[in-house]
Amino acid sequence: MPPEPIDALKQGPGAPAPGGAAVRPETSTRASHRARSLLHSFGPILGLVLLCIIGTALNSEFAAIDNVMNVLTRTAFIGIIAVGMCFVIISGGIDLSVGSMAALIAGTMILVMNRLGPGLGSPVTVIAVGIGFALLLGALFGLAHGLLIAKGGIEPFIVTLGTLGIFRAYLTYFADGGALTLDSDLSDAYSPVYYASLLGIPIPVWVFLAVALVGGLVLNRTAYGRYVQALGSNEQVARYAAVNVDRIKVLTYMLLGLCVGIATVLYVPRLGSASPTTGILWELEAIAAVIVGGTALKGGSGTITGTVVGAVLLSVISNILNLTSIISVYLNAAVQGFVIIGVAFLQRRRK
Amino acid sequence: MPPEPIDALKQGPGAPAPGGAAVRPETSTRASHRARSLLHSFGPILGLVLLCIIGTALNSEFAAIDNVMNVLTRTAFIGIIAVGMCFVIISGGIDLSVGSMAALIAGTMILVMNRLGPGLGSPVTVIAVGIGFALLLGALFGLAHGLLIAKGGIEPFIVTLGTLGIFRAYLTYFADGGALTLDSDLSDAYSPVYYASLLGIPIPVWVFLAVALVGGLVLNRTAYGRYVQALGSNEQVARYAAVNVDRIKVLTYMLLGLCVGIATVLYVPRLGSASPTTGILWELEAIAAVIVGGTALKGGSGTITGTVVGAVLLSVISNILNLTSIISVYLNAAVQGFVIIGVAFLQRRRK
Amino acid sequence: MSVAIEFRDVVKAFGPVRVLHGVSFALPPGQVTGLLGENGAGKSTLMKILSGYEQATGGEVLVNGRAVRFKGSREAEREGIVLIHQEFNLAEDLTIAQNIFLGHEKKRGWLLDDAAMNAEAAQVLQQVGLRAGPETPVRQLIVAEKQLVEIAKALARKARLLIMDEPTATLTPGETERLFALIAQLKADGVTLLYISHKLDEVERITDEVVVMRDGRFVTRSETRAVTRHQMANLMVGRETADLYPPKTPVPAATPPLLRVQGLTVPGWAQGVSFEVRPGEILGFAGLVGAGRTELFEGLLGLRPRTVERVELEGRPVRWRNPRDAADQGLTYLSEDRKGKGLHVNFGLRENLTLMALSRYAKPWLKPEAEQRALEEAVKRFGIRTGSLDTPASALSGGNQQKLALARVLHPDPRVVVLDEPTRGVDVGAKRDIYFLIEALAREGRAVIVISSELMELIGLCHRVAVMRGGHLQATLEADQLTEGELIAHATGTH
C-alpha cells in the first residue's frame, strides 16, 4: 500500500511547499533496492542453476529423478544442521562442534538402543526412545554451549572449539577407539527412516523440507527470530531494547543442538554406526552452506532459503564431480574451491 | 595516576573554568577497570603458569631445558602463523587456508629445490633460492586472498575456505597422492635451520621470537598497525578517516602469507618432506592461539603477546598429555577442550 | 588564510530520491554562519558534500572562487575544510589520541610518535575541556565525552573552514560555554565557521549570519542581528510557530506514587538515590555532564552493576534484572546514545519500531501488515520524514532517527517512561510536537521521567525537577521553584 503523506509538521499557512509530503514514495528506489537485494539473494540460486546446466551437459543422468533425489537426500544432514547454524551465525555466534556433536549423539544413541533392544521388545519402541534421546541430548548440548557463552561470557569460537574436542574424545572413549554399531535387527527396523519414500520423495528430504520451512517461519515470522536478528545486528542496542539477550542466545544454541539431533536421527539409519571419524568437518560444511547462501559471518541478517540453496549447491558440486572423470581425482577439492569462490563472487556485496 | 579532584562540577555555565566538562569523580572506577583489563590480558599467562605447575608436578622432566626447547621449537610454526593470523583477525578477517597454504608452499619449495639441486651446485645457494621462493609464494597467495576479499568483495571465510581446498588439492596433485621428499644432500645441508641452536636456543625459537617482536612493533608502532586496528574496530570510521581500507586489507593478508612462508621455511628442514597430511588443521590451531590469547574473533583489538602465549599454551597442553598416562588416550582431546575453555573463562569479558 | 565558499545549484540524490534540489548560496570568509532547517532538510548532506564525504549529483562547490570536486575527505582537508559529524565516527577500540590522529599519524621515521601525539591530544582535550587522558580507550567514554573528542579531533586538523553539525546536542551548558569560547577564538584567528544547531538560543548568540534551508532548497539568509529566535523558527518550518510548551496539567495531590525508588547505588556513578514519580507527573532530571543521571537509570534497569534498597511499582516491590523485566512491568527507557544503544541502524524502520512490543504482533506469527500499519501511524504521529518507508534506519536524518527511537520506546505503551535527552537533534517544530506528546502521555495517567541537558526544556515541561551532582541527588525542585538560576545553582553546588 502506498505510504500516506505525513503532513503533521508541514502544513502551515506559511508554506504549502511543493511536494511538501515528508514521505516521497519513490517507487523506483524501492524497485532498484529490491532488484539489488534480489540479485544478492539470487546469487546462490543463479550459481545453482548454472551448475545444474553444466551437470546435465556433462552427464544426462544428472537430471534424472533418481539422481536428484539422491542428492537432496544426502544434503539433508548438512542442510538441517545448516538451518540451525544459520540462526547461530545470524545471532553473531558460531558453532564449531556440530560434527563432533553429531558423532557423539549418534554413538550414544546407538549404545542406548542396543542396551534397550532386548529389554523393550518391539524395535519400534526402542527406536522411538532412541530418537527422543538424540533430540534431547542435542538440545542439552546446545544448552551447555548457550550457558557457557551467554552466562560464562566466553567467546563462542572457544567454547565450541573446546567441545569439538570433548565430544569426539568421549565418542572415541565409548567406542574404545573403534566403531559403535547398531544391532542388525534394530538396524533393519530403523532403516526405512532413511531409505523409504513418501509420495516418491525420500523421508530425509521431507524432514529437511519441514525443518527449513519451520526455520524460515521462526526466523521471519516470530518474535524470537526477530530478536535473533536484532542481537546479531547490534547486541548492545538489543539489550537496551529490552531483548533478553542471554535467553535468546541460549535458545539459539539449543535450536542448533536440536537440529544436530534431527540430522543424527536421519544419519544413524543410513550407516548404522558411529566411529571417531563420523562427522569430521561437518562444521565447515554447515558454516559454508550458510555463508555461500549469502549470510554474513558477522551476523545480523541472513536467509534460510539462501542456506538451503547453499547446502544443495555444495552437494551438487561433489555430485557433478562424481558424475564425470574429466578431472584428476586429486583435484576434486580444487574444483570445489573454485566453484565456491565463483558463486560467492556472483552475490558479493557492493561497497 | 593521581586521583582526580571532584571539584570540576563547581563551574556554572558562566564560568568555563579548566576542567569544566566531563569529569570522572570516581577514580576507583578507572582503577578497577585497569585491574580488570589487566586480569583480562593476564588470563592466558595465568593459565600458562598454572599448566606449567601442573606439568612439573606430573613429570619433573617437564621443566627440563630440553623439553622446554622442544615445546618452544614445535610451537614456532603455529606461533609464527598465529602472529600473522592475529593481524588478520584484528582487521576483522579470517584465513582458513593457512595449513593448506603451508603444505603447498612446502611441496613446491621441495620440488623447486630438487629441480635446481644438480644445476646450481652449492646446496646453500639452492636452499637460499628455495627460501626466497617460499616467502615470495606466501606473499603471492596472500595477495590473491587480499585482492579477492578487498576488491572482489567476497567474505574472507569463503575465499579462504575455497583456497583451503585448492591449495591442498594441488599439493596432492604434485605429490601424486604421496609425499614430496627433499633430496638427501639438500636435506642434510638444510636441516641445521631446524635442528641447530644459537646460544643454546634452537633457530626456530629465535625466528619465532623475531617474528613476534617485529609483529608487535608493526602492530603497535606503525601507522599500518594502527590502521589494521581501526579497520577491525569500525571499517566505516577508517574509511571516513581516509584510510585506504582496501590496501590495508591486501597488505594484511600478504603479511599472513609471508608468515606462512616463514613457518614453511622452518618446517621443511624438520622432516624434509611434504605430504597431503602436512599442515592439516593448522588453521584451527593458529586461530585458537590468537583467540585463546585474548583477541576477539570480531576484531578491533588484540595483542601479539597474547597470541604468543596462546600458541605456547596450546603446545604445552599436548606436551603434558604426552608426558603422562593418567588419562585414557581416547580422552586427550577432551582434556585439551576443557583446558581451553577453562583458560578462556579466566579471561572472559564482563558484560 | 580564510576560506570563502560558494554553492552553485548543488543537487544530491540517493538513488532516485532527491534530497538536495539545487542549493545555491555563498559564505563569506571569516565569519560564523548558522545553518538552519528542519530535520531532513538536507543540512548534513550539504555539509558532507562540502567536506568530501559525499559527492554531489549535480552543481558545483567553489572554494575561494575555484570549483572543486573532492573525492574524499582528505582532499577537502587539504583545502582546510573539516567537518564535525552529527553522528560519532570514532573507533571504539582505539584510544582518544589514536582516534584524534587516525589517518594523520605523526611519525618519527617508520615508527609512530605516540609521545608527540599524546601530548598534542592532551592539549586539544584541554582546549575542549575533556579531562580524560589521551590514552583512554574511547569505548570507556560517555556520550558527551565522545562529542568532545569529535570536536578535539577537528581542532587537531587545524581547519580553516570548520563545520560543526550539532556539536552541542549532547553537551550541557558547561561544555557548551567552553565551546563558544573556542569558537570565538577560532573566529579571531580567521577561521570560517559553519554552525548547525536546533538550539536557536545558541545560534542567536554565536552566529553572525543565518542561512535557512527547507526541503533540500535554500530559502533565505539574514544577519543574525536582524531576526529573532521566533522568526528563525518560522523561517525554518515555513509557517507561524506556536508556543513551544504545552500548559501544565496539575497532578492530583493525593495520588500514590507510580514508581518509587529507594537507595539506588550504581557503584562509581550514583550513591543512594531515592525518588518517586506519580501517575500524570513529568519528573525532570537535571545535572551537568558527569552527574550520573544516565548511569542511575541504566543501573535501575540492570544494565550496570547496582544495589538498590527498594523499587516499587504501584506500591508493589519489583526486581528488575534487565530491561526486559522492566518492560514487562511497564517501564521503558530511551537511551541518549542513539547510534550505540538506541537504534538498529541496519534494520528497517518497521523492525526498529516494533522491536520492543513484538509480543503484540506475534500471535504466534508476526503480522508484517500490522507492523507496517503501525509504522505508517508512527511516521504520522512523530513526523518522521523519510524518502521511503522501506529503507534502513541509517538513511534517516539525525533528527528523524531520534523521532524513530522515541517512537520505539513508546510503542510498548509503557506506564512509566524514562526519556534521556528526548529531543536530541530534533528541530523546533518537532520538539514542540514531542513536548505535547509527553504532556499527553502524562495526562493519560502515565509517569514520565525526562533527563535533559536543556534547562529550558525541563523548566517548560516538568512538574518537578530532581537535580543531581557528583552522583548524589542534590535537591528536588517543585514547579514554582523552577528557574534557570536555581537549577544551575544546585547542579554546580553553588547554592
Added chain:
Amino acid sequence: QDKKVHVGVAIPAATHGFTGGIVWWANQAKKELEKANPGLKVTVRTAANAPEQANQLQDLLTVNKIDTLVIFPFESAALTKPVAQVKGKGVYVTVVDRGLTDTSAQDAYVAGDNTAFGKLPAEYLAKRLNGKGNIVVLRGIPTTIDNERMDAFNAVLKNHPDIKVLDAKYGNWNRDDAFKVMQDYLTRFKQIDAVWAADDDMAVGVLKAISQAKRTDIKEVFGGAGAKGMVKTIIDGSNPLIQADVSYSPKFIYDAIKMTAEARLKGGKLPATTIVPSVLITKENAKDFYFPDSPF
C-alpha cells in the same frame, strides 16, 4: 570380446602415504586394464569420509550405471548398508581390505591381513630384544583397523612378560604428529629399546626425533606397510634402526581390480575370500616389495 563391463572403484582419498598409494595403484589398474580390454570401463572415486563414500556408491549406481564394484571401505560398519544396497541392485561387489560387518553384502573379499600387521612386528621385536626390554608404540587414528593391529600386537607380547609397552599414543598416521609424540616419549623415558611406529609415515617422524635427541638406547624402529622409502632403506642398509618392515602394500587394490575385472569379463567369479598375506620384509626379501614408481 563383446562383453561390456563397467567397474566402479570406491577408495579413500589420498590423505596420507598409504591411501596415496591406494589411489595411485587404483589409477594404475584403470590405465592398464582399459588399454588391454576395450569393453572395460573403470571409474575411480575417492572419498574423504564414510558418508561421502556412501554418496559415491549411489552416484556410481544411478548415474554412472556400473555393474561391478570394487570398494575399499572407509569404515566397515558404516558402509555395510550402502554396499548391501548396491549389491541388491544386481551389482557384483568385491570388498577390499576392510571386511563388511555383514558378509552377505559382498560377493568377494580381498583382504589385507591386519592381524599379521600387528603380530609380525611383535614377534620380530620380541626376538630382537631377546624377550626383554622397553617398547613405545605409536597408534594411528582411532579406527577398527587400528584396534585390530594393536590387539594383535598386544596378544603376542602377552607371551613375553619381560617386554614392557611403556605407552601407546595416537600419532594419526602423520609424520609431524609422530615426531612430536616421539620427542615427548624420549623426554619421558630414559631407556627405550624399540619403537613400533605402526606405519612407515610415522616412522619417518620417529627417526627424525631420535636423531635429534642423539639417543643411542633405541635399537630398532619398526614401521609398517612397506613404503618404498622404508624398503629402500632396508635394501641399502642405510639406517641401522630400520631392519625390517611388514608388507601391507596398497598394491592389493590393483590386484583386486584386476582379478575382479578379468573374472567379470569372462563371466566368472572370484573366490569368496582372498587373503593377501602380510609378510615380514627384511634385507633378504626386500627387493620383491620395492616399487619405485608408486608414490608409496
